Amino acid sequence: MKPRTVLSMEQALSMPYATLRFAQLGWRVIRLESTPSGDGLPGDPNRYIGGKVADDDRRTYFIAPNVGKEAIALNLKEPDGQALLRRLLVELDVDVFCCNTVPRRYKQLGIDYSTLAAAKPDLIWAGISAMGPDYPDAPGYDPVIQAMAGYMELTGAADGPPTLAGVPIIDLKAGDEVYANVMMALIERAESGKGTRIDVSMLQAAASWLITTLPLLDFDCQPSEITRCGNEHRKFIPTNVYPTADGFIYMAIGSDVQWRRLSEIPKFASIGSATRTTNEGRHRERDAIHRDVTAVTSRYPTAEIAADFRDATIPHAPIHDIPAVREMEAIRRRLTTTRMPGGKLVHMQPMAVDVAGADGGELPFAPRYGQHTDAVLRETGCSEDEIALLHARGIVAG
Template identity: 65%
Template sequence: MRPRTVLSMEQALSMTYATQRFAQLGWRVIRLEATPGKKGLPGDPNRYIGEVVVDDDRRSYFIAPNVGKEAIALNLKEGEGRDLLKRIIKDLGVDIFCCNTLPSRYESLGIDYETLKSVNPEIIWAGISAMGPAYPNRPGYDPAIQAMVGYMEVTGPADGPPTLSGIPLIDLKAGDEVYANVCLALAEKAETGKGACIHVSMLQAAASWLITTLPLLDFDCDPSEVTRCGNEHRKFIPVNAYPTEDGFVFIAIGNDLQWQRLTGIPGFVSLAGEARKTNAGRSKERNAIHGELTEATRKQTTVGLMKALSDHGIPHAPIHTIYDVRKMEAIASKLTTTRTPDGKVIHLAPPAVDLENQVVEFPFAPRYSQHTESVLQEIGLAPEEIGALRARGVVA
């Protein structure tokens, strides 16, 4: 299969992450940003978040999701800019157009599906928004959607405040939905020859992950089953992070046999009891079990406890820092990389899965509008034409 060409009017993280997954496949990804306005800094605001890495518009928060991409800047508020967009789609054979701007702006910027479909009838169009095109003016930000969709309500200590996830789950979920549905649309296009229009609602995508909580409402669940419970599992007992002499170990008992093994380890025998042989019975003594297990683990070192759990086939894990994660052999061997212009190697997250011919080293993230001139030359514009467009503010 030939490498696809993706043109993406993207900013922030959700769509930028989606198109990074396409770049990992070796596809050509061109990110489209606006020409400078009268207020604010030019281009994606994320360019200016974090520490300066190379220059002011390539800061640390921007780099990883944008390696391997090209960057152009067009003024889509002007007819000339919209005409250039159509020409780029036609002349470069753009297969996929992505955007994560407000749906209310699609038509005025000339990026709506019907307009781009008139240029390429087989184009696959994918947009991310807060709540879908039915809510065209609702902005979408990961923390706000986490609050709205209930994630914060079920995250954090039972006696503490609602808490954000440590990573932007909803941005990444929305990006993965674009990736998956574009791949599905390509498979269907191979059979039908037809393109597709894909709308990803951040709210709906996030709500699809409420599979273990939302349906409980119709089973007359106890309110404690659909709110915060710290590091505990709502159903399986015991599952929690337990203190040791020098740290913590996460223990996850997933069935009654594992409980029997745990209570057979010296130092844990006292936790056994007839009523606790089943998970249902343990659920009734949840707090007591947690307290007793805490006292038992507190008397052991982290290394000693993990060895005992390993010897008895008990699911457990150390609680790693991000520094620890990068050192794990299973992760370190999968990391991707990029290089700054002066040659410094930057280690990036691994791809989600291993695929044949996957890209593992990427060109560095592009400067704002770095490839505008080369892309315009590729579609046949002469240098003097590009200069005139720049002078009129049609391109940057």
């Protein structure tokens, strides 16, 4: 697929993650931020979260989702700013416009699909919001949607409080939905020549992942099947995190054959019984099985238990901390990178999927606030006098 141009009015994480995936493909991504209003720091609030990296508006939390992008600042509260946005769409031949503000602001800011499509009929428009355009005032915060969509109810110890996931999975899920649906829209456009409107509801996207729990309601499930169960699997026994002499190991028994292999390991011979040969039988003794397995694993170092499981073809993994994840061969050689203004190499997360010819290696450092405003305006045919006037009137910044 040939490189495309994306103009994205984005902030926080959900949409920046989506457009990062486009930047990794070598597409041109221009992030659009608001001009200073006097109410707080200008632009994306995430610019100011975390430790200072290069300057005050490029802190640690902002860098990784925004490498490989350009940045402009435009005042869309003014009609002239909205007209300039439409000019940008046409003159830069923008393929995709993205936004992740609340839907009630679409019309106010002149970024609604009908307005922008009137200027560029083949435009693909993609918006992320908490619950879609039917709920125009709902703010889309990942932890709030985790609570609303039942994720917190399903996460944590059975006797503990509802718990957030360790990564902002709903932000990232929403970003992936934009990525996938834009690709589908580009295919459709190649056939029809028409643009598309894409609305991603964070709540709906999150609920689509409740495939192992929500349908159980119509199967007269037990309450224990749709609530927290710690590190256990609700159906397959034993699947859990077990202590070792020097740490922890995760083991997952997914079939009766794997259970037999486990109980044939000399260390684990004591855990076997006729009742436990089937998963149904193991369900009846799940607590006792967890105690019995723990009694064995806690006596040996992780590496020794892992070697036994590997020889017996038992699914397992040590519990890695994040530095250990980065050093895994399968990850380390696929890390993306960027360079700080001073030249320091920064290692980041890998691409989700290897793509031949993609810019998944080293990407340009995240842009300063409004860093490319003037350069982009020149591309649209603005003269230096026009640019100076736009700055003076507060229509653009940077």
